[in-house]
Amino acid sequence: xxxxxxxxxxxxxxxxxxxxxxxxxxxxxxxxxxxxxxxxxxxxxxxxxxxxxxxxxxxxxxxxxxxxxxxxxxxxxxxxxxxxxxxxxxxxxxxxxxxxxxxxxxxxxxxxxxxxxxx
Numbered sequence: 001x002x003x004x005x006x007x008x009x010x011x012x013x014x015x016x017x018x019x020x021x022x023x024x025x026x027x028x029x030x031x032x033x034x035x036x037x038x039x040x041x042x043x044x045x046x047x048x049x050x051x052x053x054x055x056x057x058x059x060x061x062x063x064x065x066x067x068x069x070x071x072x073x074x075x076x077x078x079x080x081x082x083x084x085x086x087x088x089x090x091x092x093x094x095x096x097x098x099x100x101x102x103x104x105x106x107x108x109x110x111x112x113x114x115x116x117x118x119x
Contacts, residue, residue, distance in 0.1 A: 023074035043086035
């Protein structure tokens, strides 16, 4: 449902055997001038309103959100991220984390457009 509401959003999965190989595959997929938002338990938890403000600052067309594999993200990805973000202090399965992230992106856009979804 959220993907239909976010027509410019693309999801690309990278599945590698370890964080180092995963980091290499992620770097290979990144486009020039893309800002990296990495999701990690060490990341900063922020409100939906603050996420909306950050996305507005970054510009939505140039963002790549990264959710790590079962062993987490390689430290090189985390240190090179423009924003290290945490969805929650809890750990979620990847499919659920992806759903939460896409919903929050939709919510953030709705907030910036003053749409009624957030209320």
